[in-house]
Amino acid sequence: MAETTSRILALLGLLQVHRQWSGPELAERLGVTERTLRRDIERLRDLGYRVEAERGSSGGYRLEAGTQLPPLLLSDEEAVAMAIGLRVTASQGLVDGEQTSLSALAKFEQVLPAALRERVNALASVVELAAPGSAAVATGLLGQVALACRDRERLRFAYTSGSGDETRRSVEPHSLVSAQRRWLLVAWDRERSDWRTFRVDRMSDFFGTRVHFAPRELPADDAAAFVARTISTLRELHSGEVVLKMTHDAMTRRFGQYGAEAWAEGETTVWPIRAATLEGLLSSLAWVPVDIEYELRGSPEFLALARSAAGNMLRAVDASRTQ
Template structure:
């Protein structure tokens, strides 16, 4: 294999691993000049690969969908079979890393011609794997776009509709995608809230790629899991209340960590924190997280307020009257 051919294949491999490559970075990766990169891009275009180039300081190259599946990759039938298989793998959570199937699918979608992509979409609608159901379906296109943004550390914008129907526009730095309880969740750094946020993917729409890259923020797998656990519990509960504690919002977040999501400042020295559960006992457990010595109030409604008060009184009586020693047998 000639050096030119080897270099062109290396360039193709790089183009397939990121949505957008700046010209100088490609040249540095390949150890050639930017002029040589331009010539190699032209060679790949002659082979059928559609490569978009943009000028300017933020310019560079990206691989586009072609009018036919590029040579030496897959036939139309193989491309359809692979794309359907990846969609099934993603929906079944068959791959160890939750994003693996999605990033592979997104990479494949980048080069699928429109006609093949339509066939994939039609077949995907008809294929429903056994054991997958319940919850709202997340679009594989949206999942693929987010998976690429996570992989490339690229800022994105999107519209989010909450469970209450409130629509907001968000600017985020995506970190990871995770499946849980038949839903997909996006964990990201919210640029407007200046904090970590978790969003259900089926409530996302209108994703815009900014082509602005960012240095990834480090999280341990345990921290990611904790964020997802909080997100799974962040749904409307049968018993809900607000706790207002005499603790500034920043100090409250320091002590509560991920569980401080949803908390808002109630003036400069107090914090309002929503708590809920399947019954008043779970709500009481949430209230027990308020740090020792911090006064707080709650608007827990009746009859749950009376039931909790009666249980608390009996607990206090039990603490004041320990049981007698065990009788010797």
């Protein structure tokens, strides 16, 4: 009986970490015959697990959602990762994330062994959470995208760009990355034949195609490195310099770490600015306090935009005086 129970738990663990297994694959992994495998599948079904079976060369066994939540089988590492993830959820911009994650965490940590609870507390004590202000993402959508990444399932969705343009996308999802208080999907864009990042909060009309794909090699060490490189590239599309009429020492005393990239130029300080668009570059000037004089350096297009914006502001002020 103990051997049978261990084998069924091993079978459950395999079904939970992979979308679909063929019968021969599962039998080989467990070291049993396919007849024994079928009996073990029936035992799982009797316990409330909905295991679907499909015939044919592309068929196999997979664990589907049922009418109620059956027990999950987690390794020690998975249990620790889940507890840490629940603690982080509230600060990661998930809709209703704080209350649902705290409720789930209370139930989850109640059944954690003491040794695992100590590991969770130790990790949580050295993890710094991102600042608030994340774009809200529905937990259901994030979960669907995560499953598509795991199962290598093509996705289709509507995507709204930063400029407000909406396009339809068909992608092969690779990974989800949390960066700059945003959830980003790293995926191969099938129509553009290139790797892209998509903000999950800008995705809509989402659905899975149930079409699976062979994995592609990411042009980076991992998804996080790819996102970091993409963000860095976007930042450097446009650049300029703000020459502040104050010494570098004075700037450092007043602004601290915000002047880390600035450098001294005689009695003035040069503060570099970068953005994905010229408008974004212009918005960086709002950071400069009104009591500090400065000059601008940059491309003719950037200087022309700044001149036009300044003219609009002056006209707006003059118009208010005549009312």
